Amino acid sequence: MxxxxxxxxxxxxxxxxxxxxxxxxxxxxxxxxxxxNKAKIGRNDDSARIADIRSDKICWLSSDLGEPVQQFLSKMEVIRQAANQAFFLGLFEYEAHFAKYEVGDFYQKHLDCFRGNENRRLTTVFYMNDEWKDEDGGDLVVYDLDDNELLKIKPKAGRLFVFLSEQFPHEVLPTERERFSIAGWFRTNGVKDNLLDIAN
Structure with missing residues (x-):
């Protein structure tokens, strides 16, 4: 940690x-x-399915999905507490969803916060894909705020990527095989029913 x-x-x-x-x-x-569920862009009543921006499918995580999900959420809680202690971020809750990318699916470059409502502070992406190869595509490409490419991350099983939500635009390149991840966000408010829908 x-x-x-x-x-x-x-x-x-x-x-x-x-x-x-x-x-x-x-x-x-x-x-x-x-x-x-088909992933959307935006939030609440303003959300829309825009297939030329993103084409993945999602399922929101909850503890009733099984003991392994509960264990994953417990590990995220340890990160939340450590980040709060170190950075005084006031992270109040964590929300996350499974993301499924089928062959050809992608997600164009975006930031994980909405203008005027920057309550999403720390993003996590966890990967569950065995024996991922270069030709499988589906890399997560990370940029700085000046649009310089910083990282290209393979979605290999067991890997967790954590980053400041407001600082790093990122995109998912088209995948050549089925790809699974868990995208999550530590937030600074306590609205439990306010589900956001940015995937990774």
Missing amino acids: QKLIEAISNQGYYIWDDFMSPEQVETLKSCLPDEW
């Missing part, structure tokens, strides 16, 4: 390989749903 805190402090992001073991990833994948 100390490496994560130091990296966030120094550069604003951290790649945590082997955040979960292969066995833990497999049990978490067993909780993937049969039914998925």
Whole structure:
């Protein structure tokens, strides 16, 4: 955890390989749903499905999806507490969803906060894809606010990427095989029913 805190402090992001073991990833994948919702852009009444911007499908996480999901959420709670202690961010809650990218799916470059409502402070992306190869595509490409490319991250199983939500635009390149992740956000308010819908 100390490496994560130091990296966030120094550069604003951290790649945590082997955040979960292969066995833990497999049990978490067993909780993937049969039914998925098409992801949208925006929030609440202003949200819309815009297929030329994003084409993934999502399912919001809740503890009733099974013990592996509860364990994942417990690990996120440890990160929330550590980040609050280190940075005084006032992170109040964590929300997340499974994201499913089928062949050809993508998500264009975006920031994980809405103008005028910057309550999403810290983003997490966790990957569940075994034996991912270069030709499989689906990389997460991360930029700085001046549009310079910083990172290109393979969505390999067990990897967690954590970053400051307001500082790093990012995109998901088209994938050549089915790709699963969990996208999540630590937020500074306590509105439990205010589900946001930015995927990674």
